Amino acid sequence: xxxxxxxxxxxxxxxxxxxxxxxxxxxxAAAIAVEAAKKPGPQxxxxxxxxxxxxxxxxxxxxxxxEKQTGIEVKVIEVPTAAMFTKILQEHRAxxxxxxxxxVILAWMADLVRAGALEPLDAYLDKYGYREELxxxxxxxxxxxxxxxxxxxxxxxxxxxxxxxxRRDVLGDPKVQATYKAKTGKDIPVPPQTWxxxxxxxxxxxxxxxxxxxxxxxxxxxxxxHFMFQERFRNNGGRFFDPATMKAQINGPAGLETFRGxxxxxxxxxxxxxxxxxxxxxxxFREGDTAITxxxxxxxxxxxxxxxxEKALAWVPKSQIAGEVGxxxxxxxxx
Numbered sequence: 044x045x046x047x048x049x050x051x052x053x054x055x056x057x058x059x060x061x062x063x064x065x066x067x068x069x070x071x072a073a074a075i076a077v078e079a080a081k082k083p084g085p086q087x088x089x090x091x092x093x094x095x096x097x098x099x100x101x102x103x104x105x106x107x108x109x110e111k112q113t114g115i116e117v118k119v120i121e122v123p124t125a126a127m128f129t130k131i132l133q134e135h136r137a138x139x140x141x142x143x144x145x146x147v148i149l150a151w152m153a154d155l156v157r158a159g160a161l162e163p164l165d166a167y168l169d170k171y172g173y174r175e176e177l178x179x180x181x182x183x184x185x186x187x188x189x190x191x192x193x194x195x196x197x198x199x200x201x202x203x204x205x206x207x208x209x210r211r212d213v214l215g216d217p218k219v220q221a222t223y224k225a226k227t228g229k230d231i232p233v234p235p236q237t238w239x240x241x242x243x244x245x246x247x248x249x250x251x252x253x254x255x256x257x258x259x260x261x262x263x264x265x266x267x268x269h270f271m272f273q274e275r276f277r278n279n280g281g282r283f284f285d286p287a288t289m290k291a292q293i294n295g296p297a298g299l300e301t302f303r304g305x306x307x308x309x310x311x312x313x314x315x316x317x318x319x320x321x322x323x324x325x326x327x328f329r330e331g332d333t334a335i336t337x338x339x340x341x342x343x344x345x346x347x348x349x350x351x352x353e354k355a356l357a358w359v360p361k362s363q364i365a366g367e368v369g370x371x372x373x374x375x376x377x378x
Contacts, residue, residue, distance in 0.1 A: 071176065072171070072172075072173045072176045075171055075172075075173075077112045077113055079171075080109075080113040080115055081113055081114065085115065085143075086114065086115055086116065087115065087116045087117075087118055088109075088115055088116070088117055088118065088143045088144065089118045089120060089141065089142055089143045089144075090117060090118070090119060090120065090142070090143060090144040090145070090146065091120045091122055091127065091130070091131060091142050091144075091145045091146060091147075092119050092120065092121055092122070092146045093121075093122065093123075093124050093127060093146060093148075094121035094122055094123050094124070095121075095123075095124075096321070096322075097146070098119055098121045101117055101119045102119050105117075106119060120141075120142070124148070124266050124267075125265055125266045127147060127148070127151075128147070128148070128151050128154075128155075131145055131147065131151075131155065131160060132155070132158060132160065135155075135158060135159070135160040136158075145160075145161075146200070147197075149188050149199075150269075150273075152188075152191055152196060152197060153191045156191040156192070156196055157191075161196045161197070162196070163194040163195065163196055164195045164196060164197070165194055165195050168195060177189075177198075180198075180199060181202065184199040184202055185199070203339045203340065204339070204340070204378040205270075205271075205274055205337050205338065205339065205373045205378040206337070206338065206339070206340060206342070206343060206370055206371070206372075206373070206378065207234060207235075207335070207336075207337050207370070207371045207372065207373045207374065208328065208335070208336050208337070208338065208342055208343065208346065208368055208369070208370060209233075209234050209235075209334060209335045209368070209369045209371065210256070210331075210334040210335070210364060210367055210368065210369075211233070211367055211368065211369045212367045213248060213252070213256065213334040213367075214231060214233045214234070214244065214248075214334070214369075215233070216251065216252075218251045218252075219231065219247055219248055219251040219252065221251075222247040222250050222251040223243065223244060223247035226243065226246070226247055226250075227243055227247075231244060231247070232244070233369070234369060234371040235335070235374060236374065236376070237374050237375070238275070238304045238308075238374040238375070239304075240374070241259060241308075241335060241374050242259075242304070242307050242308055242311065244258065244259075244335065245257075245258025245259035245308070245311040245334070245335060246258060246311055248334050248335075249311060254313075255332075256331055256332050256333050256334045257311065257312060257313045257332060257333050257334065258311050258333075258334055258335060259308060259311055259312065259333060259334065259335040259336065260312050260313055260316050260319070260324055260327055260328070260332075260333040260335075260336055261308065261312075261316070261319075261324060261336055261337055261338075262319045262320050262321055262323070262324040262338070263305075263309075263316060263317045263318065263319055264318055264319055264320035264323075267320055267321060271337065272301060274373065274375070274377070274378065275301045275304070275374075275375065276293070276297055276298060276301050277377070278374075278375030278376070278377055279296075279297040279298075279300050279301055279375075280296075280297050281293075281295065281297030281298055281301070282297075313327060313332060313333065321338070321339075322358075324336060324338060325338070325341075325342055325345065325359070326360050328342065328346065328364070329345060329346055329359070329360050329361075329362045329363065329364060330360055330363050331363040331364050337373050337374075343368065343370055345359050345362065346362050346364055346365065346368045347362065347365050347366070347368065348361075348362045348365045
């Protein structure tokens with residue numbers, strides 16, 4: 044998923060980066076970190092991670108691998124997404140020193156920096172020659188997700204973007220196409236380019252199929268909603284604050300347009316969708332109960348049936364729509 048996270052090294056720098064390492068040219072950044080961590084020092088590192096699917100990585104893969112290579116145990120503190128920012132800030136203000144490193148949602152990084160909760164990493168990057176290797180990270184993530192005020196505070200670990208997924212067989216159904224044309228006077232757009240087109244297509248699907256499948260569905264559970272709101276609000280021309288006065292503008296025209304669209308789409312959705320999270324929305328799409336959704340890249344892989352033979356993904360329901368899924372930019376064209 045991230046879709047939206049950066050690995051923010053706080054006291055973890057003392058474990059991974061502060062021991063004298065080999066020249067950067069002799070090894071990758073990962074190899075240098077491993078060698079440095081083998082020197083005398085802490086035998087455990089504690090990291091805060093988003094509870095649920097995201098924590099499967101440090102619990103089942105990267106954590107055990109780090110311990111195998113360095114002898115240092117990785118203790119993973121799972122925190123529900125909605126509580127992460129508060130818990131991180133509380134620990135910092137209390138001075139507990141309980142967390143060595145943090146995995147956080149990117150929108151929080153500037154606030155955590157200004158609160159003094161994060162340590163700048165530039166000195167370590169220069170000392171151990173890591174900057175050259177950072178150039179291998181795609182610029183959209185490297186240049187936007189690592190810095191606050193010109194200093195580096197974290198590393199992106201998740202290249203998430205929103206993608207629109209749609210059932211090609213459903214949108215290509217002659218009955219759906221005829222219903223759409225009768226309602227709008229136009230040929231059905233495949234895929235929809237705007238949220239208004241998406242709502243009209245979903246309404247036509249509901250009418251033509253008897254809601255088997257439903258025209259569209261999305262996750263609406265906090266805190267996931269704010270990701271979709273941010274994207275759509277910006278695509279509608281919104282800015283969160285007036286740059287001159289810093290007055291909040293969420294309740295301005297762009298925000299109202301976003302929320303009105305949500306209310307319209309909620310009328311087209313399956314029962315209970317307003318409380319759906321990532322997993323519920325995924326299950327409905329894979330099982331063929333919905334025709335259009337927007338989410339992060341794993342939906343595409345799992346809808347096609349890839350990777351679900353892995354033990355960690357045993358919970359993912361068998362795809363009923365493999366080979367029938369189209370992919371496109373989300374409405375508005377800027378994920």
